[in-house]
Amino acid sequence: MKSVEFELNKEFRNRFQQALDERDGAFIRESLEEINPADITSLLYEFNGEESKYVLDLLSLEVRSKIINDLDADTRKTFLGHYSTQEITEIINQLDSDDAADILNELPIKSSEEIIARLEPELKSQVIDLLRYEENVAGGLMAKELITAYDYWTVVQCVEEIRKQAESVSKFYAVYVIDHSNKLLGRVSLQKLILSDPRTIVKDILDEDVVSVETYLEDREVAEIMSKYDLESVPVVNVEGHLVGRITIDDVVDVITEQAEEERQIMSGITEDVEEDDSVWRNTRARLPWLFIGILGGMISARLMGFFEQEIARITAIAFFIPLIQATGGNVGIQSSSLVVQTLVNPSFVDEGIWKRLLKVFSVALLNGAFLSVVVFGITWIVFGYDPLNLVVSLALFFVVVFASFIGTITPLILNNLGFNPALASGPFITTTNDLLGLAIYFLTVHLLL
Amino acid sequence: MKSVEFELNKEFRNRFQQALDERDGAFIRESLEEINPADITSLLYEFNGEESKYVLDLLSLEVRSKIINDLDADTRKTFLGHYSTQEITEIINQLDSDDAADILNELPIKSSEEIIARLEPELKSQVIDLLRYEENVAGGLMAKELITAYDYWTVVQCVEEIRKQAESVSKFYAVYVIDHSNKLLGRVSLQKLILSDPRTIVKDILDEDVVSVETYLEDREVAEIMSKYDLESVPVVNVEGHLVGRITIDDVVDVITEQAEEERQIMSGITEDVEEDDSVWRNTRARLPWLFIGILGGMISARLMGFFEQEIARITAIAFFIPLIQATGGNVGIQSSSLVVQTLVNPSFVDEGIWKRLLKVFSVALLNGAFLSVVVFGITWIVFGYDPLNLVVSLALFFVVVFASFIGTITPLILNNLGFNPALASGPFITTTNDLLGLAIYFLTVHLLL
Numbered sequence: 025m026k027s028v029e030f031e032l033n034k035e036f037r038n039r040f041q042q043a044l045d046e047r048d049g050a051f052i053r054e055s056l057e058e059i060n061p062a063d064i065t066s067l068l069y070e071f072n073g074e075e076s077k078y079v080l081d082l083l084s085l086e087v088r089s090k091i092i093n094d095l096d097a098d099t100r101k102t103f104l105g106h107y108s109t110q111e112i113t114e115i116i117n118q119l120d121s122d123d124a125a126d127i128l129n130e131l132p133i134k135s136s137e138e139i140i141a142r143l144e145p146e147l148k149s150q151v152i153d154l155l156r157y158e159e160n161v162a163g164g165l166m167a168k169e170l171i172t173a174y175d176y177w178t179v180v181q182c183v184e185e186i187r188k189q190a191e192s193v194s195k196f197y198a199v200y201v202i203d204h205s206n207k208l209l210g211r212v213s214l215q216k217l218i219l220s221d222p223r224t225i226v227k228d229i230l231d232e233d234v235v236s237v238e239t240y241l242e243d244r245e246v247a248e249i250m251s252k253y254d255l256e257s258v259p260v261v262n263v264e265g266h267l268v269g270r271i272t273i274d275d276v277v278d279v280i281t282e283q284a285e286e287e288r289q290i291m292s293g294i295t296e297d298v299e300e301d302d303s304v305w306r307n308t309r310a311r312l313p314w315l316f317i318g319i320l321g322g323m324i325s326a327r328l329m330g331f332f333e334q335e336i337a338r339i340t341a342i343a344f345f346i347p348l349i350q351a352t353g354g355n356v357g358i359q360s361s362s363l364v365v366q367t368l369v370n371p372s373f374v375d376e377g378i379w380k381r382l383l384k385v386f387s388v389a390l391l392n393g394a395f396l397s398v399v400v401f402g403i404t405w406i407v408f409g410y411d412p413l414n415l416v417v418s419l420a421l422f423f424v425v426v427f428a429s430f431i432g433t434i435t436p437l438i439l440n441n442l443g444f445n446p447a448l449a450s451g452p453f454i455t456t457t458n459d460l461l462g463l464a465i466y467f468l469t470v471h472l473l474l
Numbered sequence: 475m476k477s478v479e480f481e482l483n484k485e486f487r488n489r490f491q492q493a494l495d496e497r498d499g500a501f502i503r504e505s506l507e508e509i510n511p512a513d514i515t516s517l518l519y520e521f522n523g524e525e526s527k528y529v530l531d532l533l534s535l536e537v538r539s540k541i542i543n544d545l546d547a548d549t550r551k552t553f554l555g556h557y558s559t560q561e562i563t564e565i566i567n568q569l570d571s572d573d574a575a576d577i578l579n580e581l582p583i584k585s586s587e588e589i590i591a592r593l594e595p596e597l598k599s600q601v602i603d604l605l606r607y608e609e610n611v612a613g614g615l616m617a618k619e620l621i622t623a624y625d626y627w628t629v630v631q632c633v634e635e636i637r638k639q640a641e642s643v644s645k646f647y648a649v650y651v652i653d654h655s656n657k658l659l660g661r662v663s664l665q666k667l668i669l670s671d672p673r674t675i676v677k678d679i680l681d682e683d684v685v686s687v688e689t690y691l692e693d694r695e696v697a698e699i700m701s702k703y704d705l706e707s708v709p710v711v712n713v714e715g716h717l718v719g720r721i722t723i724d725d726v727v728d729v730i731t732e733q734a735e736e737e738r739q740i741m742s743g744i745t746e747d748v749e750e751d752d753s754v755w756r757n758t759r760a761r762l763p764w765l766f767i768g769i770l771g772g773m774i775s776a777r778l779m780g781f782f783e784q785e786i787a788r789i790t791a792i793a794f795f796i797p798l799i800q801a802t803g804g805n806v807g808i809q810s811s812s813l814v815v816q817t818l819v820n821p822s823f824v825d826e827g828i829w830k831r832l833l834k835v836f837s838v839a840l841l842n843g844a845f846l847s848v849v850v851f852g853i854t855w856i857v858f859g860y861d862p863l864n865l866v867v868s869l870a871l872f873f874v875v876v877f878a879s880f881i882g883t884i885t886p887l888i889l890n891n892l893g894f895n896p897a898l899a900s901g902p903f904i905t906t907t908n909d910l911l912g913l914a915i916y917f918l919t920v921h922l923l924l
Contacts, residue, residue, distance in 0.1 A: 060683065062702050187669055196665065197647060197706075214664040215646065219637055233510065251731070252512050254724045256647070256706050273723050274704045280727065281701070284734035285816060291741055292812030292900055293805055300817045304834060308841040311809050315875075318805045319846055322798025323853060329794045336790045343786055343793035344779045347800060347909055348772025354804070355743055355768045355902050359761050362742030366735060367750045384754060391758040396769055403773060425765075450742055452805050459797055 037070060044075050053082045061090040069099075077106045089118035093127070098299065101130045109135050113142045120194060121150035122167035122275070128155065146192070153268075162246050163239035165279070166260040166269030169193040172200050175209055175227040179220050182212070197256050200267055201230050208259055208267040210234050236261045239268060244283060247276045290445060291362075293318075293452035314452040321456035325463050332467045335474065341408075342470055345417045346463065352396065352421060353428040353462030354455040360385065360432025361449040368436065368446050378437075385433045386426070393425035412474060420469040424462045431457060487520060494525050503532045511540040519549075527556045539568035543577070548749065551580045559588045567593060570644060571600035572617035572725070578605065596642070603718075612696050613689035615729070616710040616719030619643040622650050625659055625677040629670050632662070647706050650717055651680050658709055658717040660684050686711045689718060694733060697726045740895060741812075743768075743902035764902040771906035775913050782917045785924065791858075792920055795867045796913065802846065802871060803878040803912030804905040810835065810882025811899040818886065818896050828887075835883045836876070843875035862924060870919040874912045881907060 036055075043051040056064055056079070064083075068076040068091065080088045092100060092115055104112060104127075112131070116124045116139060124147060128136040140148060150168035157163030171189050173182045182199055198211045210232040220229050236259045237246050250258055250273060260269040289297070293314035298306055329336065336342050401418040408414070432454055436446035486505075493501040506514055506529070514533075518526040518541065530538045542550060542565055554562060554577075562581070566574045566589060574597060578586040590598060600618035607613030621639050623632045632649055648661045660682040670679050686709045687696050700708055700723060710719040739747070743764035748756055779786070786792050851868040858864070882904055886896035 058683075060685070060703065062704075066702075183668055186665075190665065190669060195706075214668060215636075215640065218633055218664060218668060219640060233508075235510070251724070251727050252516075253510065254512075256645075256723060273706060273727070274701070277701050277723070277727060277730065280730055280734070284730075284737070285819075287734070288737065288741070288812055288816060288900075291738070292808045294809055294812065298813070300813050300831070300834070304837045304841065307813075307834075307838045308845075311806070311838070311842055312845065314809075315802060315805055315842060315846060316849070318801045319798060319850060322795070322801050323850075323857070325797035326794035326854075327857070330791075333790050336793055337787070340783050340786045340790075340793075341780075343790075343796070344776035345772070346793070346796055347775035347779075347913060348769060350797060350800065351768045351772050351906065351909055352765060354905065355765055356761070358742045358902075359744055359764075362738055362744065363748070363750050363757075366738060369735075381750070384750070384757075387754045388757045388761070391754065392761055392765060395758075395762065396765060399766070400769060400773075404776075407773070407777070450738075452808075455804065456801065459801055463797065 040067075041071075044071065044078065047078070049082050052079055056083065061087050062094055065091045065094040068095075073103050073106050076103065085114060086118060089115045093119055093123050097126070097130055098302070100127065104131065109138045110142075113139045117144050117147060120167045120169055121147060121154055122165065122269075125151050125154035125164075126159075129159065157239065160243045161239065162237045162241040162243070162260050162271060163269070165243055165246060165275050166239075166271045168269050169196075170200055170259070170267070170270045171196055172202050172267065173212070173226055175201050175203065175225075175230060177226045178222065179217060179224045179226070179229075180222045182217060182226060183222075195272065199226075200259050200270070201226055202267050206266045208234070208236060208261050208265060211259070234259065237271070238263065243276075243279045246271060247279045247283075250276050251280075287445075287447045290447045291450045318452055318456055321459055324460060328460070328463055328467070332471065335467075335470055339413065339474065341411070341413055342474075345413075346466070348400070348417070349420060349424055349462045349466045350459045353424045353458035356389070356392070356425050356428040357432035357454040357458040358450055360429045361436045361446075361454050364433055364436040365446045365450055368440055382430070382433065385429050389426045389429035392429075393422040396425060397422040416469050416473050417466075419473070420466040423465050423469070424458075427461055427465060428458045431461065490517075491521075494521065494528065497528070499532050502529055506533065511537050512544055515541045515544040518545075523553050523556050526553065535564060536568060539565045543569055543573045547576075547580055548752070550577065554581065559585050560592075563589045563592045567597060570617045570619055571597060571604055572615065572719075575601050575604040575614075576609075579609065607689065610693045611689065612687045612691040612693070612710050612721060613719070615693055615696060615725050616689075616721045618719050620650055620709070620717070620720045621646055622652050622717065623662070623676055625651050625653070625675075625680060627676045628672065629667060629674045629676070629679075630672045632667060632676060633672075645722065649676075650709050650720070651676055652717050656716045658684070658686060658711050658715060661709070684709065687721070688713065693726075693729045696721060697729045697733075700726050701730075737895075737897045740897040741900045768902055768906055771909055774910060778910070778913055778917070782921065785917075785920055789863065789924065791861070791863055792924075795863075796916070798850070798867070799870060799874055799912045799916045800909045803874045803908035806839070806842070806875050806878040807882035807904040807908040808900055810879045811886045811896075811904050814883055814886040815896045815900055818890055832880070832883065835879050839876045839879035842879075843872040846875060847872040866919050866923050867916075869923070870916040873915050873919070874908075877911055877915060878908045881911065 040052070040055065064087070068079065071079070080091060092104070095103060112135070116127060119127070128139065128151060131139070140151060143151060153168065154163070154166070169192055171186055171193055173185055186199065196214070198213045199217065200211050201209045203209055210230040211234045212226060212229055212231065216229050235249065235253050235255060237249060239260055239262050246258070249255070250271070255273070257270050257272045259267055260271060262268050286297070294310050295313045296306065296310035298310040397418040400421055401414055404414040404417065432449070435454060435457075436449035439449050440446040490502070490505065514537070518529065521529070530541060542553070545553060562585070566577060569577070578589065578601060581589070590601060593601060604613070604616070604618065619642055621636055621643055623635055636649065646664070648663045649667065650661050651659045653659055660680040661684045662676060662679055662681065666679050685699065685703050685705060687699060689710055689712050696708070699705070700721070705723070707720050707722045709717055710721060712718050736747070744760050745763045746756065746760035748760040847868040850871055851864055854864040854867065882899070885904060885907075886899035889899050890896040
């Protein structure tokens with residue numbers, strides 16, 4: 025229970041930094057002895073790469089490998105620059121095949137080839153098999169380590185097999201049952217294995233209704249299936265139904281977390297997977313595309329307003345309400361699209377057909393539009409006195425709310441149908457579109473009524 | 475493996491609807507016989523409450539309970555309106571204590587009291603204990619069902635205990651070892667239990683370094699810990715270190731998914747936990763607060779521009795570039811805040827102190843600002859011809875990018891320090907602020923230079 029009680033207080037951190045400066049290996053080794061590797065990983069994020077390597081070299085190879093495996097991919101990529109291929113080979117030899125393949129994927133091709141050539145034979149063949157798959161499909165998520173049994177075996181034989189393989193398979197919840205062509209027949213949970221008489225035949229306790237995924241299934245679909253059926257691990261089969269690996273829930277938790285992160289970036293108009301501590305140049309580059317599109321939208325707005333120059337020159341106050349119109353259009357659009365994205369991510373009772381759905385969106389928009397129009401009409405009357413422009417602004421606002429709701433609703437649906445990530449529709453895309461739309465509606469109203 | 479291959483094709487759905495209309499129980503029962511309950515749940519989302527109840531009543535109590543437990547909370551709340559308290563009691567008696575408590579929490583107090591009174595004694599006392607906790611802390615997530623052993627037992631005694639409790643505990647990965655005061659001493663994984671000689675004493679194979687969480691720990695912290703230490707289940711202890719329950723990874727996956735949903739809503743300016751299929755009124759109400767704040771921002775913009783009426787009347791084109799300035803300010807602000815939120819959610823190497831961080835933000839802003847200014851200057855020159863206004867717009871744009879980056883960076887940090895959800899800073903809050911700020915900078919530049 026030490027692990028959760030291990031807190032990084034300032035005092036300890038200073039003392040640790042001092043020990044690092046003095047290269048006081050004895051102190052460092054002693055103070056980390058009883059600490060969970062995951063906590064050491066957190067600690068290392070406080071120090072630079074060279075210092076971290078010094079600390080890791082003091083620890084056992086096993087702990088060192090765990091920590092390097094725990095690092096996030098970006099950090100690890102830089103950090104492994106401090107290591108020779110020989111050192112990396114030793115570390116990777118300690119890992120499960122899926123983690124090994126992930127790290128090898130991050131390394132320059134020359135290093136990874138050198139390392140693969142020197143891996144232990146079993147891991148080597150597993151890794152070579154895994155590297156064929158894209159990172160974002162079941163094949164790229166799975167590990168090769170699993171415990172298999174034949175259906176004519178007894179429970180005792182199963183336990184024997186577990187004993188044999190337990191060293192290479194770090195964590196498992198079930199034994200997968202196959203036939204001689206390696207076709208998946210079902211699974212037996214450890215729970216069942218413990219409770220069964222040792223002489224029982226596997227066939228008799230076999231759970232045949234096992235959910236499996238195929239190698240090419242997308243990672244987000246794997247996550248959905250595991251969460252839908254509440255699975256802690258899922259076997260992976262190839263197109264012929266042959267068992268080729270398994271995916272555990274901890275990998276899927278990572279997938280879900282990464283998806284949330286990706287969605288946040290898309291919604292905020294960032295085009296690359298970038299973090300605050302990436303380089304200035306990378307941060308700049310990740311932002312420019314959407315900023316540039318926003319600028320283009322702004323230019324088109326300027327051109328559009330040019331057509332109404334005379335109206336604006338006649339009644340300057342027309343210009344005053346542009347921010348109000350555009351901000352509301354943008355806000356309504358993002359609200360609408362975000363609700364649709366939510367339904368797409370997490371379907372529930374809603375699938376009532378597109379018309380019923382649009383009717384509802386329309387009702388909500390009418391209510392919101394009516395309320396906001398009345399409020400704006402009231403406030404402008406009180407603040408600026410009565411003017412026909414008040415009416416025009418309120419009326420335009422009403423139409424902007426209705427149209428922005430409509431655009432906000434159909435854009436993610438269309439993007440989704442075209443195979444794009446619908447979250448795109450909750451970002452600067454919808455704001456830019458609605459800015460233009462709002463402006464057009466406003467000036468049209470002005471033109472018709474003033 | 476039927477479960478994943480069960481597809482809801484249109485033909486089947488129509489045939490099923492027909493069977494429902496004709497109350498053809500035989501067909502329904504037969505067609506659902508081999509289907510995984512999770513798939514039946516998905517199917518039911520296609521039909522109305524009354525029809526769904528008719529289908530469920532045809533199934534076994536066990537399957538029925540699983541399906542009702544699988545429904546999302548909002549749907550279930552409505553759906554259980556079709557059931558008598560007697561029927562709900564039967565269903566809840568089938569569930570694990572944590573699921574039972576969740577459902578009871580959703581029911582009106584009168585029904586839940588009636589049901590609790592009639593629950594089976596063991597479940598009743600477990601549920602009463604669980605209902606004390608808020609939903610969003612470890613105590614509210616945990617289940618009471620767990621398998622415990624004393625450290626002086628042998629492996630055989632452990633297995634005996636598992637056999638006794640296996641009926642009430644549906645899924646478990648480890649046996650928790652306690653002393654006579656119920657204090658948690660450690661755990662033994664099922665894996666180890668299988669591999670150990672039956673006469674081994676538990677004390678000798680006990681893993682003492684077990685990570686546990688206390689009842690009052692927030693759900694998001696539980697999720698962080700389980701994902702940090704790669705745990706499939708975690709024991710929950712009270713302040714005295716006594717074992718009171720356990721949390722499994724599937725509950726935590728739900729927590730992570732809900733958090734992502736909550737964040738999306740905050741970022742898109744929706745103030746209630748609302749879904750597309752909630753009522754029109756609820757959908758309207760959830761959107762109004764931020765729309766209203768946006769309107770207020772727009773009003774202040776209008777008032778602000780009133781002060782520059784003469785400038786606008788003199789050079790109408792000043793107004794043309796307001797959308798450009800505001801859109802860019804909004805986009806930059808959201809990009810910046812979203813990166814900061816990401817670092818807050820998922821800390822990595824970045825903690826270099828606030829000054830170094832701001833310096834970097836400043837560098838990125840300078841680069842982005844410079845690039846966009848030059849582009850805007852070039853385009854306006856080409857499209858509109860040379861005019862001093864071009865220079866003013868470009869210069870103002872540069873300052874807007876720099877200030878919006880700054881505001882976007884510090885707002886989430888301040889919100890986080892004040893104990894608010896920093897994601898608030900990636901929504902309409904930052905857009906509204908930056909709209910005003912951008913306008914002020916623009917008109918100040920116009921006023922000084924034109």
